[in-house]
Amino acid sequence: MSEKIGFALRKVTTEQFAIIESAFKDGNEIKFAVNTKYGINEKDKMIAIFVSPAFYQTESPFLVLEIACHFKIVDDAWDSFMNKHKTKLNVPVGFVRHLTMLTIGTARGVLHSKTENTPFNEFLLPTINVNEIIKNGVIFELNKE
Numbered sequence: 001m002s003e004k005i006g007f008a009l010r011k012v013t014t015e016q017f018a019i020i021e022s023a024f025k026d027g028n029e030i031k032f033a034v035n036t037k038y039g040i041n042e043k044d045k046m047i048a049i050f051v052s053p054a055f056y057q058t059e060s061p062f063l064v065l066e067i068a069c070h071f072k073i074v075d076d077a078w079d080s081f082m083n084k085h086k087t088k089l090n091v092p093v094g095f096v097r098h099l100t101m102l103t104i105g106t107a108r109g110v111l112h113s114k115t116e117n118t119p120f121n122e123f124l125l126p127t128i129n130v131n132e133i134i135k136n137g138v139i140f141e142l143n144k145e
Contacts, residue, residue, distance in 0.1 A: 006074030007071045007074065008071065008072045012068070012070070012106055013067065014065075014110060015068055016064060017065050017110075018059070019111045021062070023057065023060040023062040024062035028057045030056070033053070034051065034053045034054040036100055036103075036134070038140075039130040041144060042142060044077055045072060048068045048069070049069050049103055050066060050103075052066040053125055056094075063111075063115070065110065067106060067110050068103070069106055087142055088139055088142060089139070089142055090137055090138075092137045093135070093136055097134050100130050102129055104130070108124070111123075111125055127143050
């Protein structure tokens with residue numbers, strides 16, 4: 001989608017955060033995973049992007065975070081995402097990727113802030129190619145009025 005889509009970041013929420021010190025062993029191999037999920041607020045025309053990065057050793061997480069960025073979408077763009085019957089909201093893949101990138105950057109800052117002055121501050125959220133993890137746009141079923 002080459003046209004510009006108007007939006008504004010309205011809220012950031014930390015859904016969960018945990019340091020599980022007993023699951024961490026210095027010197028063991030560290031693995032990283034990130035998951036995404038999405039939500040909408042139809043009334044306020046908002047899209048929420050949830051990002052959940054985690055650091056693991058031997059299949060057990062030792063550093064867990066889930067944050068969400070809540071984006072207000074301008075009316076014209078929101079309406080352009082709706083199907084003609086107004087039963088589905090189809091958010092284009094490029095826009096989902098852009099909002100996810102912003103949310104990952106926010107998660108990077110939250111992780112730093114939450115681990116500051118702890119030994120776990122050395123675990124930085126790596127750069128993530130959202131093109132590899134987000135292959136399609138997101139379709140939401142809308143509530144019938």
